[in-house]
Amino acid sequence: xxxxxxxxxxxxxxxxxxxxxxxxxxxxxxxxxxxxxxxxxxxxxxxxxxxxxxxxxxxxxxxxxxxxxxxxxxxxxxxxxxxxxxxxxxxxxxxxxxxxxxxxxxxxxxxxxxxxxxxxxxxxxxxxxxxxxxxxxxxxxxxxxxxxxxxxxxxxxxxxxxxxxxxxxxxxxxxxxxxxxxxxxxxxxxxxxxxxxxxxxxxxxxxxxxxxxxxxxxxxxxxxxxxxxxxxxxxxxxxxxxxxxx
Amino acid sequence: xxxxxxxxxxxxxxxxxxxxxxxxxxxxxxxxxxxxxxxxxxxxxxxxxxxxxxxxxxxxxxxxxxxxxxxxxxxxxxxxxxxxxxxxxxxxxxxxxxxxxxxxxxxxxxxxxxxxxxxxxxxxxxxxxxxxxxxxxxxxxxxxxxxxxxxxxxxxxxxxxxxxxxxxxxxxxxxxxxxxxxxxxxxxxxxxxxxxxxxx
Numbered sequence: 001x002x003x004x005x006x007x008x009x010x011x012x013x014x015x016x017x018x019x020x021x022x023x024x025x026x027x028x029x030x031x032x033x034x035x036x037x038x039x040x041x042x043x044x045x046x047x048x049x050x051x052x053x054x055x056x057x058x059x060x061x062x063x064x065x066x067x068x069x070x071x072x073x074x075x076x077x078x079x080x081x082x083x084x085x086x087x088x089x090x091x092x093x094x095x096x097x098x099x100x101x102x103x104x105x106x107x108x109x110x111x112x113x114x115x116x117x118x119x120x121x122x123x124x125x126x127x128x129x130x131x132x133x134x135x136x137x138x139x140x141x142x143x144x145x146x147x148x149x150x151x152x153x154x155x156x157x158x159x160x161x162x163x164x165x166x167x168x169x170x171x172x173x174x175x176x177x178x179x180x181x182x183x184x185x186x187x188x189x190x191x192x193x194x195x196x197x198x199x200x201x202x203x204x205x206x207x208x209x210x211x212x213x214x215x216x217x218x219x220x221x222x223x224x225x226x227x228x229x230x231x232x233x234x235x236x237x238x239x240x241x242x243x244x245x246x
Numbered sequence: 247x248x249x250x251x252x253x254x255x256x257x258x259x260x261x262x263x264x265x266x267x268x269x270x271x272x273x274x275x276x277x278x279x280x281x282x283x284x285x286x287x288x289x290x291x292x293x294x295x296x297x298x299x300x301x302x303x304x305x306x307x308x309x310x311x312x313x314x315x316x317x318x319x320x321x322x323x324x325x326x327x328x329x330x331x332x333x334x335x336x337x338x339x340x341x342x343x344x345x346x347x348x349x350x351x352x353x354x355x356x357x358x359x360x361x362x363x364x365x366x367x368x369x370x371x372x373x374x375x376x377x378x379x380x381x382x383x384x385x386x387x388x389x390x391x392x393x394x395x396x397x398x399x400x401x402x403x404x405x406x407x408x409x410x411x412x413x414x415x416x417x418x419x420x421x422x423x424x425x426x427x428x429x430x431x432x433x434x435x436x437x438x439x440x441x442x443x444x445x446x
Binding site for chain 2: 001003004005040045046067070071072073074075076093094095096099118119121122123124162163191192193215216
């Protein structure tokens with residue numbers, strides 16, 4: 001059976017890994033491919049690069065990063081952040097991303113998910129669904145969209161998304177665990193894999209997300225402050241009986 | 247060893263070429279039928295749909311070159327959609343190269359696409375997957391082959407039922423997973439494939 005995946009997410013800006021508080025005071029944390037390789041060696045099943053600046057001037061370095069990651073990494077990686085148009089998405093996939101994650105453009109550009117899926121297959125198209133209190137939000141959670149997250153998840157799959165990255169804006173950064181109600185409701189409503197995101201603090205949180213139907217769990221701060229935690233988490237999950245690649 | 251990587255205009259072959267270099271090969275991406283026919287090993291890779299991949303190969307004449315290779319017993323390795331291309335009709339619409347008998351069917355499982363690492367059950371005698379029984383490799387696909395001759399299947403994985411993960415038949419081999427995205431195990435698969443192609 002297919003293994004449950006543990007996926008570190010790296011924030012990038014201008015082709016570098018960054019760390020900051022609310023997108024301010026960004027600190028340079030190093031070369032994305034070097035850090036990604038380290039996570040790969042520590043047992044990451046997959047990686048996500050999220051461009052948090054997503055401005056036009058950051059596109060060049062981002063494409064260069066994707067090109068290098070494609071050649072050097074030996075595990076799959078998704079690239080997201082600031083994909084506004086079909087051409088943005090196609091550009092990242094053509095540069096060598098295994099998957100592209102689309103967030104608000106999937107709402108604002110009807111047909112975008114479909115076009116990407118037609119060109120590269122659904123397995124290359126991830127729809128990122130950010131939610132607060134069951135409602136879809138965009139613009140880093142600042143803009144409520146008046147759309148039910150579960151209904152939007154189903155619609156995104158119909159349009160061509162082959163995977164959903166479900167982030168609870170309420171849980172994000174709390175380390176109190178994933179939003180199980182949201183994750184479970186979406187996993188029950190769709191037939192594609194769901195990645196739980198936002199709120200991971202310990203192995204038990206990942207197990208809870210798997211138990212409600214998530215196929216994968218995203219990790220950010222808890223592994224960035226100590227990458228060695230990644231293999232420990234995976235070992236704990238495996239000992240707990242989850243199908244985990246070791 | 248020179249390896250012709252067939253380019254049909256979809257996707258990016260950089261990760262595959264880099265992985266082939268790590269496996270000790272000298273890959274080159276080509277749309278030239280002569281090169282695709284004559285290289286010691288030809289690899290057909292890619293993502294997306296069988297029909298668009300087949301149409302892409304037909305535009306350059308590489309489809310005929312691959313049929314000629316196969317007829318002459320020169321090795322061809324198909325990866326993911328490239329493996330599906332070795333077969334006949336696809337449920338997605340369109341047809342592959344028809345080098346192996348069988349259809350490409352949509353997966354029937356709780357979660358489609360079949361996405362992630364899954365464990366190979368390898369049949370004894372596989373050359374491409376020698377030594378990899380029980381190893382995990384990365385899958386990302388919604389369709390899979392159903393060979394007419396079950397004897398060509400050399401590995402399966404379980405995804406709510408058996409899914410064909412690899413086939414071998416004479417000078418033809420195919421893997422449904424992505425060796426270039428399957429860590430050290432994937433590197434071993436490509437090294438095995440290069441060795442196999444020398445003697446196929």
